[in-house]
Amino acid sequence: MxxxxxxxxxxxxxxxxxxxxxxxxxxxxxxxxxxxxxxxxxxxxxxxxxxxxxxxxxxxxxxxxxxxxxxxxxxxxxxxxxxxxxxxxxxxxxxxxxxxxxxxxxxxxxxxxxxxxxxxxxxxxxxxxxxxxxxxxxxxxxxxxxxxxxxxxxxxxxxxxxxxxxxxxxxxxxxxxxxxxxxxxxxxxxxxxxxxxxxxxxxxxxxxxxxxxxxxxxxxxxxxxxxxxxxxxxxxxxxxxxxxxxxxxxxxxxxxxxxRTLALRVPRQSTNALRLAEGLAKLPQVERVWHPSLSGPGGHGVCARLLPDGTGGMFAFDLVGGRPAVQAMLDRLRLVRFAASFGGVETTISYPALASHRSLSLAEQMSRGIGPGTVRVSAGIEAADDLLSDFRQALGSG
Ligand SMILES: Cc1ncc(COP(=O)(O)O)c(C=O)c1O
Missing domain, CATH: 3.40.640.10 (Type I PLP-dependent aspartate aminotransferase-like (Major domain))
Structure with a gap:
C-alpha cells in the first residue's frame, strides 16, 4: 500500500x-x-x-x-x-x-x-x-x-x-x-x-x-x-x-x-520581486529600492541564515518626485494595479503613506523611511519581463 x-x-x-x-x-x-x-x-x-x-x-x-x-x-x-x-x-x-x-x-x-x-x-x-x-x-x-x-x-x-x-x-x-x-x-x-x-x-x-x-x-x-x-x-x-x-x-x-499551490507561487514571486527590484534600481526615476537582498549592509548575513531560499515577493522603492510622480506612474501602468493588500497572483503596488501606515503621523512615517515617493510592490506570478516593461514604460524609461 x-x-x-x-x-x-x-x-x-x-x-x-x-x-x-x-x-x-x-x-x-x-x-x-x-x-x-x-x-x-x-x-x-x-x-x-x-x-x-x-x-x-x-x-x-x-x-x-x-x-x-x-x-x-x-x-x-x-x-x-x-x-x-x-x-x-x-x-x-x-x-x-x-x-x-x-x-x-x-x-x-x-x-x-x-x-x-x-x-x-x-x-x-x-x-x-x-x-x-x-x-x-x-x-x-x-x-x-x-x-x-x-x-x-x-x-x-x-x-x-x-x-x-x-x-x-x-x-x-x-x-x-x-x-x-x-x-x-x-x-x-x-x-x-x-x-x-x-x-x-x-x-x-x-x-x-x-x-x-x-x-x-x-x-x-x-x-x-x-x-x-x-x-x-x-x-x-x-x-x-x-x-x-x-x-x-x-x-x-x-x-x-x-x-495547496503556495510552493509554486512563493518561489516565483520571490524571483520576480528580485528581478523587478534590480531592474527598478537601474532607473534614474528611482531614488532607492528597499529589498532584503539589495538594501545595503547588515541584512545579508541575517537573510542568508533566516531566509536561505529567497526573501519573498515583497519590496518597496522610492520614486523621485513624491506623490505626483507616483500618481503619474499609476496613470500609465497597464498591467500592475494599485491595491492596498498583497500576496495575490497578480503584481500590485500600494502606497504605504495612505494605506498600510495611514494611522501614523507624517513625522512618524518619515522617521520609519516611508516617504511621499514610497511605493510597495507585491510581485505576482506573471513573466518578470512583462512586469519590468510595464514599470519602465510607466516611468518613461521604456
Ligand atoms: C504584516 C501584516 N500583518 C497583519 C495584517 C492584518 O491582516 P488582515 O488584513 O488579514 O487582518 C496585515 C494586513 O495587511 C499585514 O500586512
Missing amino acids: NRTNPDDEGRLRPETRVVHGGRRPAAGESLAPPLVQASVQVFDSLDDYDDVASGRRPGHLYGRNSNENVASLEAAVADLEGATAAVATASGMAAILCTVLALASRPRPLVVDRDAYGVSLALLRSDLEPLGYEIREVDLADEDALRAALPGAVVVICETVTNPLARVNDVQRIAALASAEGVAVVVDNTYATPLLCRPLAWGATAVVHSVSKYLAGHSDLIAGVVCAEHQLIDAVRQRVIRTGGSLGPFEAWLALRGL
Whole structure:
C-alpha cells in the first residue's frame, strides 16, 4: 500500500506537505474537501454534547467554536510552521489581538517593532494602551534598545520581514534575548510565509499570519491564523471564541484551496520581486529600492541564515518626485494595479503613506523611511519581463 503514513509527515518536504496537509480523505470520500457550510450540529444525547463540548470526544457543535473546514486549515498551517497546534481567525488582526490577549491577559508592558504594520501599531496604541498596557516601540535592529525594553515586558511583537520596507528582523537573536528575560515573542510571518522561514524553529513563541495574503494567495478572502504549542493555542482559541473572531467555513475552504499551490507561487514571486527590484534600481526615476537582498549592509548575513531560499515577493522603492510622480506612474501602468493588500497572483503596488501606515503621523512615517515617493510592490506570478516593461514604460524609461 502506497499511502502516506501521518507519522512520516515530518520527513516529507514542505512542497509535499502543503499539498496534503490538514486533511486525509478516507476511501470513498471526495478528494476535494466538502464544504461544511453550517452554524450548528445536532445531538440526541446530552452526554454526547457534553463529551464534545469538554473535548473528551472530537467533533463540532457550534460554528464560532469550531468547524471541519476551519480545523483542516488549522492543521495544514500548523504542520507547515512546525507547530503542534493552530487556531484560525476571522482576520490577521484578530490573530494578533487574540494572541496578545492570551499572553498578556492583564495590562502589562508590550514591546513592538517600530517598523511593524501600521494597523498592528494602531491596535496597540488605540485599543490596548487605553486599557493600561504600556506599549514600548523599539527599533529591533538596535540590540541595546531591545535589551533596555525587555525588563518587565511580557511579549515582543515583530514581523519576520517588515511591511512595507522589507527589513529582515533577526528573529533568532530577538528570541534569544527575549527568552533570557522570560519574554514571549510573537512573529508575524505574513511576508515570509512558512516556505521561506519558520520562526518557531528560531525560538519564537507564536507565529501569526494574515492568511488573506500569501497563504490563501488569490486576494479573495480575509483570514488569519496563530501557530504555537497546544497550551498557548488553547488559550488563544478561548479568546477567539469569546471575542467572536472565528473564521467562517467558506473562507477556510477557499484558504485551504489556495494554500495547496503556495510552493509554486512563493518561489516565483520571490524571483520576480528580485528581478523587478534590480531592474527598478537601474532607473534614474528611482531614488532607492528597499529589498532584503539589495538594501545595503547588515541584512545579508541575517537573510542568508533566516531566509536561505529567497526573501519573498515583497519590496518597496522610492520614486523621485513624491506623490505626483507616483500618481503619474499609476496613470500609465497597464498591467500592475494599485491595491492596498498583497500576496495575490497578480503584481500590485500600494502606497504605504495612505494605506498600510495611514494611522501614523507624517513625522512618524518619515522617521520609519516611508516617504511621499514610497511605493510597495507585491510581485505576482506573471513573466518578470512583462512586469519590468510595464514599470519602465510607466516611468518613461521604456
Ligand atoms: C504584516 C501584516 N500583518 C497583519 C495584517 C492584518 O491582516 P488582515 O488584513 O488579514 O487582518 C496585515 C494586513 O495587511 C499585514 O500586512
